[in-house]
Amino acid sequence: MTSTQQEIVLDRGNDTNVRVNLHGATVVSWLYLGTELLFVSEKAVYDNKKAIRGGIPVVFPNFGPWDLGPQHGFARTSTWTIEEQPSKLPNGDVWAVLSLEDNEQTRKQWNFKFQLKYLLTLKENSFHMDFKVINCDDKSFSFTCLLHTYFGVPDVRKCKISGLQELTYVDKVASGERFSEAKEQVTISENVDRVYEKTPAYWEHLVTAVNGGYCISLQKHNMPDTVVWNPWIEKAKAMTDFGDDEYLKMLCVEAGYVSEPFTLKAGEIYEGTQVLIALPASDSSL
Numbered sequence: 024m025t026s027t028q029q030e031i032v033l034d035r036g037n038d039t040n041v042r043v044n045l046h047g048a049t050v051v052s053w054l055y056l057g058t059e060l061l062f063v064s065e066k067a068v069y070d071n072k073k074a075i076r077g078g079i080p081v082v083f084p085n086f087g088p089w090d091l092g093p094q095h096g097f098a099r100t101s102t103w104t105i106e107e108q109p110s111k112l113p114n115g116d117v118w119a120v121l122s123l124e125d126n127e128q129t130r131k132q133w134n135f136k137f138q139l140k141y142l143l144t145l146k147e148n149s150f151h152m153d154f155k156v157i158n159c160d161d162k163s164f165s166f167t168c169l170l171h172t173y174f175g176v177p178d179v180r181k182c183k184i185s186g187l188q189e190l191t192y193v194d195k196v197a198s199g200e201r202f203s204e205a206k207e208q209v210t211i212s213e214n215v216d217r218v219y220e221k222t223p224a225y226w227e228h229l230v231t232a233v234n235g236g237y238c239i240s241l242q243k244h245n246m247p248d249t250v251v252w253n254p255w256i257e258k259a260k261a262m263t264d265f266g267d268d269e270y271l272k273m274l275c276v277e278a279g280y281v282s283e284p285f286t287l288k289a290g291e292i293y294e295g296t297q298v299l300i301a302l303p304a305s306d307s308s309l
């Protein structure tokens with residue numbers, strides 16, 4: 024690695040690759056057979072200070088506003104280390120590992136010794152994220168975490184999200200009121216900012232009408248909450264790193280551990296996974 028290396032690329036060939044910016048370990052592209060499946064704003068800022076607006080930023084150790092530091096924590100604005108450069112398995116899958124550990128900056132905000140390990144594996148039609156938190160301290164700590172996935176969509180009004188029915192959600196647009204989801208398929212036609220709580224340990228959401236007509240199966244383990252977010256018109260205009268009309272082109276469905284903090288004892292490891300699978304357009308009616 025040279026000191027200027029800014030990203031890693033997991034390349035399977037066949038116009039299928041994943042690019043990850045070391046700033047925040049932000050996955051900034053998943054190109055599948057030539058179709059970009061993630062959204063990154065045209066106004067995203069790459070100054071190695073601000074979080075990158077789009078892709079899959081890593082939220083840790085705090086989801087949302089934080090008394091001790093910036094909103095969504097420091098992981099998305101820290102420079103991660105390449106633990107294992109991308110390498111290809113005999114079956115063609117490509118994997119890499121990024122890591123982040125406590126340093127002077129992180130300890131000023133959150134005074135714990137920790138290590139994050141982020142194993143990324145690009146398979147033929149799926150992308151696997153395995154997120155580990157290791158408590159290297161001699162005391163317990165608590166955190167929340169989330170993989171803040173922005174899907175790229177041609178028109179968010181046409182997308183449907185399944186796997187939410189009957190879950191309780193905190194509606195951040197309605198001052199944090201709680202509701203039970205009645206719909207089998209959730210659609211977006213206004214500002215939506217909801218934390219759906221406590222899905223089963225292994226769970227799947229289908230997100231239809233993603234770029235290229237693909238339906239994405241989002242499968243997760245040990246990330247029991249799912250955030251659904253679209254800023255819609257007014258909030259889009261208020262964001263300096265987001266185009267006024269880009270709210271139509273993105274949909275965030277975010278797997279994480281956020282409705283309650285996860286407490287990790289000294290020496291223990293938390294592991295959560297998210298797998299995104301690109302299903303052919305013909306499955307989009309699922």
Ligand SMILES: O=P(O)(O)OC[C@H]1O[C@H](O)[C@H](O)[C@@H](O)[C@@H]1O
Nearest residue numbers: 074094095195216217250252275
């Ligand atoms: O603007 P950011 O700090 O990147 O946050 C973007 C969004 O992230 C999550 O989806 C939260 O639920 C939203 O409340 C927040 O607006």
